[in-house]
Each structure stands twice: as structure tokens, then as C-alpha cells.
Amino acid sequence: MSAFKPVLTQHIYQQDCHTLPFYQSVGGYTALEKVLTMDPEDVIDVVKNSNLRGRGGAGFPAGIKWGFLPKDMVKPTYLINNADESEPGTFKDRLLINKAPHQMLEGMLIAAYAIRCNLAFIYIRGEFYKEAEVLEKVLSEAYAANLLGKNILGSKYDLDVIVHRGAGAYICGEETALIESLEGKRGCPRLKPPFPALEGYLKCPTIVNNVETLSNLPHIINRGAEWFRSIGPEKGPGPKLYCVSGCVNSPGVFEEPMGTSLKKLIYENAGGIKNDNQLKAVLPGGSSSAILTAEEAVTLNMDFDSLMDAKTMLGSAGIIVMDDTVNMVQACLNIARFYAHESCGQCTPCREGTTWLVKMLTRMVQGGGKAGDIKMLYEITDNIGGLIDFSKGSFGKTICPFGEAVAWPIRSFVEKFESEFINYIPQQETVA
């Protein structure tokens, strides 16, 4: 395979790369022109063939998701661009919004056309106020150029796009909580079924896609599904943005093919571990993924299936690197605090369990560890997020995957760094 050339971030270092004239000068909106002459079903087929999997975290195949829409639609369909990027360690969507917003908008247009939607939303994280301003400008440019609005490029296809700012809740990145929030309600995930493809925004069929997923679409249309599938593993191919942060020399977003080795990302792209310390652990897919020890990390490739086999996940590809100076118990408490703060509070296990974990870990860190605490940590995480048995898929005790998102990392911290946790239990306690 020849050296990989960035696709999504190809132009981000150039001046004015966020403007419409620039984007058009590098072939922007040609995919849209092509799509507008196609049958929507054919667009869906191309995306299905490309094996494009959602880049938001769950990795669900985008084309298949679109295929869940009811065939004989009476109600309007909505497209929501999920730009509520709030997974700790993840900052790829912000880059795409800032530097390649028209690429994302073109992707939205393609998706909207494919699912026959005439009103789309960009649900953007509340803290991204600058990015929201960028998007407003981008939309006005697009409206002025007849890329949005009525009769787009003379194709009789209409689409309006609305930017909706969130209010700073992590849970609103979950698609049904996002829809609730968009409807003006409290951002609590909905019970499924029904899934949004059948009953989403205002009980109408709705598709929610991530910024990066949508940004891939113009390239798939222009270069074909074959090309896309040739990048990285067959089952989840394509270019991928990796966010590397933590104890590395040059943290940042790096575009590499799906399935790039974690070792390369940490040591080449991100310039290796800070202060020449030793790698200790890596969270490969944001704080919701199970942690990997250094030994595991250096052997793994970053794609959906390899990481699933290693009992963790690609998630949002927010790679958080920890070196040997990191105290794993305190890191674990940090993550637990985040989830306790962000739990929406509707399901009992998540609402009560997350804070229980925080209280317990805080007590341990403050020197109050008790015999049996470690066993309790295992049990509480199991009770929140279910028995982690990937082979049977028997996890999940809450309405949304937030429960698992707490349970996986915390349980893995305890499991893989148990000795550090044991150190927090005073000697007399362990004897007693």
C-alpha cells in the first residue's frame, strides 16, 4: 500500500480553508452535484457498499442505519448532525467544523438527499460557541450560493439546515437524548425501541450521524465505495481521525487509515511519551473505553474489530496516553467523577452507582480504604454496566449505554492495575 494521504484533513493547513470559495477551488460540492442526479436509493447503496461505520462511538454502519427508515414515509424525515462532541479525550469534530465545515455540510447534503429529508439540524456542543459562529457563517455562504434552501442547484431538492447549540450536557451526545434536547426537553435518553429511524425528532423518522461520518460522504461519492473499502480493514474501512492526548510530546488530531497501529500513533504521530517516561496505559477510545496496559497497547491496531477483540473499543478514537507517573487510582477517580457529574439521573443504577463509586474511590484516595473495597468496585461496576461478557453481548442494565460507559473503564482500571488499588488499602485492613 502506498503512503496514506490525508483525506478529511487534506487542506486544513491552508489559509481560509473554511470558506466556500476555497472549498470549491479544491473540488468541493462536486459530489453534491453528482448526487443530485442520482436516485436516493442508489446513494444509500453506495454508502452501504463502502462499509462506512459511524465515527461517533458505537461504530454502527451508516448505510444500514439509513436503511432502517420506513419505506413508505408519510411523515417528514429529519437528519441530525451530531456535533455534541464531549467524550473526554476527543477533539476531532471540532477540527473538522473549524477547518473543513463545507466538507461536513456537503456530507450533510448528501445524507439528507439520500434519506429524503428537507430539514436538517446541526446539534453542536454548547461549549463550541466559536464553532457555532463558524457554522452560522458557513450556512449563510451556502444559502447565498444556493447550496441550501429551495431548489438546490436547480435540482428541485430543498434543504434547510439549523444550528442548534446544546447546553453542555455530555449525555446529549447520545442520539435519543440529543433528540429530546433538540425538542426542547430535558436531555434524557429515550427507551428503545422505537429507534430514532422510526420515531425520532417529533416522533418522525430521524437519522443521527456524527460530524466525521458525514465528512466522509463527499469522498465516498467522488471516489467510490471500492476506494473507500481499500483503506484499512474491510469491515470498517476508511480514513480516520485519531485524537492523541495525555503524556505525549505532541498531542493532536492525526488522520491515518483505519487500523493504524496504536504504537505508530503514539510514538510517531504524537512524538512519543513525554520526558522519555515509560508508557503505562492507554484509553484507546475516549474515557468510556476499557483501559489497555502498555503491553496490550503496543500490539494493537486501531479499528473497530481489533479493539473489540481486546475487550475495549474504538469509540471516538480519543486516545488518552498515560505514562508511569500516573496514579491509576486517582485517574480512575477522575473518570468516575466525570460520569457521576454527567449521569442524566433517570435510571437507578447509573444515578446512584456512579456517585457511590466516586464516594468510595475518594475515601480510598484519602487513605480510608477498607478490606473488601476492591471486590465492591467489581460488583458495583457490574451492577451499573452489566456483566462484561462480549461473547454473549450480555451487558447493559440501563436505558442508554452510559451505564456501560462508566462500568467498562472503571472495571478495567481495577482489573488491570489491581495492585495499585490494593496499595490504597491499609495493612491492618487487609489483615482484618
Place this chain on the structure above:
Amino acid sequence: MPFIKIDEKEFEVAKGTTVLQAALANGIEIPHYCYHPVLEVVGSCRMCLVQVEGMPKLQASCNTLIGEAPSNKKLDGKYDMVVNTQTDVVKQERKNILEFLLLNHPLDCPVCDQAGECYLQDYTFKYGNAHSRFKEEKRVRPSEFLGSNIVINQDRCILCSRCVRFTREISGTNELFVQNRGYHSKVSILEDKPLENLMAGNVADICPVGALLNTDYIHKNRFWNLDTIPSVCQDCSAGCNVDVFSQRDEIFRLTPRENHDVNGYFMCDIGRYGFHRFEEIERVNQPLVRNGKSFDVIDWAEAIQKTADLIEQSNGKTAGIVSPFHTNESNFLLGLMINGILGMLPAIQAEEITYPYGFRISADRSPNQRGMNDICGGLAKDLSSEIKKQAIRGLYILDDGVDRELDDAWKEILANMDFLIVQSYAMTDLSKLAHIVLPGLAPYEREGTITNDQDRIQWLRPSLSIKAESKPDWEILMLVNNALNKKAENFTGLDDVIIKMGEQFPNYSGITLFKIATQGIALNGKKM
């Protein structure tokens, strides 16, 4: 129809039923908190998780719909779904959820009003752990008033959100919401919009734990001390079914009783707190006869005889005034006794209120207008002019027990009568004008049937004993009638009166108290 198996029970259920509904309807208990039959399913308490064969993880039974499986995919060749509610995994999961719910619970059952009828208590006893593993400090939060009658004990709240959904879906008033997020969530109100609506009391009833409480009842008694009598609310003609809770002749509270043909699961606050009106009334306890400006006490035999004499002497010029507040039986017997015109005083009307869910407070704030019209046959339309036209000289009044402003025509009539006989339990304005006052029974003491405005006859049952020398109203009327007419029938009980009533008014034939039971009988389209 899907054929399913839950534990060892097999049955058919309608398509689209949830597993929880099917189980509850077939006598299988699945513990649950957030599910309520008339509220939107939210599936948040996670208490009702069960194992459904073929599904990898536990399912919330409140949100698992039962459908038909294709014939080649039936389990064991015949079942559309097989559910287990008693496996070790399910039992363990219930323990886990209860552990979470009890983490910050104060365990103050000894001083909690819900104790004895608390689902947290019951389920913990039945499904939970005996010991807590929680070693941290419990969260303590102050109780708050949500409205003038409802207080929330935040420490006991399990955030099932039934109350929030109630104000959204049933009362449509939207006062309650969940404030803050996660661990800090709490049921709350906006400062300027407290929980003040006429259905507010219901939130305390649907609260499965001791979080929401009626200030009217708080710390007054324990659930197990109270006698429960199923009866009917008497504050409007909707006739909501209620349970009356009393101890030693004192009513402590009213709660709605489920009846899908009348009130569903709810009642309004007018009825809920209405019983207090009768606590401090000036009761009439003995028969009274006028002596100048005051009354003399007489005994019953004398009072009955005097009444009969007055009616007899008037030579058919006595009119009867029936009451929509009295039972069918009392009104019917007055009709039997009076050999002249019958009528009623001006009706008591208020605003009709209908809530989004369909719950209704009738404009007619008397409980038995329909019944009274049914069994009095031809009430005078304009009683006051009829009285003048027919030169009526005496009135026998079944008193409503409710004081009201009467117009001048009525005042003149009452002032100019030769005699007024008032059968009442209270010293009302009418009683004060009477020549003879015959002490009847107050609401919650009286028994009989009443007919609501949807033509449903219901059994009004007493919860309080008869005070002093008062007698049941139907008995007084029977005694007077017997004194007037030696051939008149002697009724031994209410059922006798109802049979007699049925002979005269076919719509009421074949009815007995036993048949009315707790749910009542619809008179239109009556099936016996």
C-alpha cells in the same frame, strides 16, 4: 393472539401487551416503581427487569411488547414468548437495584407515613438484602413544600417520576419537573408555580414510596390502625370511588379507589379533603320541637306522631322537598309518603372542570341529582310557584345540609308556612326555621345507593357510627309514613326499600347492594 409462558403459567394475551401488563393481569408479581397503568412508560427504575428467552440481556418488562412469532420460530414449538421472572439472575438484579435505591434512603420507616403501604419497604422485605454494603456518608436533603397540601421528603424519593408525569399527562398542569442532573436530581417546582391544582392530592397516592405526602394526613396515624371502607365521594355528581380510612369514629383520609367506569385511579382535592367539613358542624342529635324562639327536646315516638299529625291535618296540602344530597332510598320514601307535590330547592352549581386525561369534576356539586330525578317521578319544575298555586300549607324537607342564599320568593314561602318539618343532621338555616327537626345522618354516616350523572348506581357505605339519637334518614321517613298510614309497608332494611323502589321504577329493578358491590352498576344498558 400470542400464546406466552411466564414462569410456569401459560396464557394468551392480546398483541401489543407488555410483559409487565400480562404478568400483572395473570397474577404474577413483577416488582416495579416507575410503571403506572395510565402514565407513559419510561422504564427508568429498572426494577421490573426479567429474562426473556432468546434475548441476551435482561429486559425491562414494562417496555417489552409481546408479539406473535413466526410459526417456525415458536419456542418449544408453541410459545410466542417465554419469560422467566424467578431466575437467579433476575433475583440478583432486583437485589442490586434495591441496594442502589436504598443507598441514601434514611430508613426512617418508624416515622414514615407510607410505612405499611410502601413499595420500597415491601420489595426490600421480599426481594432485597437485609444488610447495606454502603460505607459512605448518606446524602441528606431537606423536605420541601411543593404546594399547600403536598410535601416532598427528598431523602425518600426514588425518582420514579410518576408525579412528574402525572402533572404532565393527567392534570396537564405541568407544575412538577426533575431539577438538576444525576445524583443531584430532585423533583421540584418553579418558585412562582407551586403544585396547586384540584388534582394535586393524587401525586401522594401514586408515589410508591414515602416521598410525597399529604400535609393533611402527615403524622396523624399509621396505615395499619385504620379501617378501610370502600365508598363513593359525595362532593359532586361524578361519584368518584373512594376508600375512606377511619379509626374510632374519626376519618383520617380519603383515597381514590380504582374504577375504570367512573374515576379511573384518581379523585379531586374537593372530595379528598371534603370530609373535614363535617367535623365541626353543629349537629342535631335529638328530635326537636319549636317552642317560641327556641326548641324543646322531645323523644322519637312523640316527634314522629306530631309530624304525622301535622301532615294529616294539612289535608294533602303538604309538599315534600327531596334532596340531591340524600340517597335514592330516602328520596323514594319521601315520595311514597307525600301525597302531593314533590320538588327540590334551587340546585347547587359550580364550574365544571375536565382534565386532559378525562378526569371530570361535575358542575353539579350534589352527589345524587340523577338518582333523585329517577325515583321521584315528576318533580315540580318550579316548586315555589307550584306551592303558591296549590295553596300548600306545610313542607317536609329533606335537608341538603348545605347552607345557601335563597331568593325572596323562597324566604316568603318558608316564613308563611303553617309548619316546616326539617329532617337534617345539622342546625342549618333551614333547621332553624323548622317547627320540628328530625335528626338524620351526616355524610359518611349514612348508607344507601346514589346514582351518578353517568347513570351508574353506586353503594354509599358508612364509615362512622350513628351519633346520639339520630336515625337513618330512610328509617325516619318509614316511621312517619307508618304513623300516617297503618297499611304502609314495614321495611326491615335498605334492600327492602331498593326492591320496592324497583317495583315502581323498572330501571331500578333487580338491584341489590350485593350486586352493586364496589364497582356499581350502569343503569343504561343494565345487564343483570
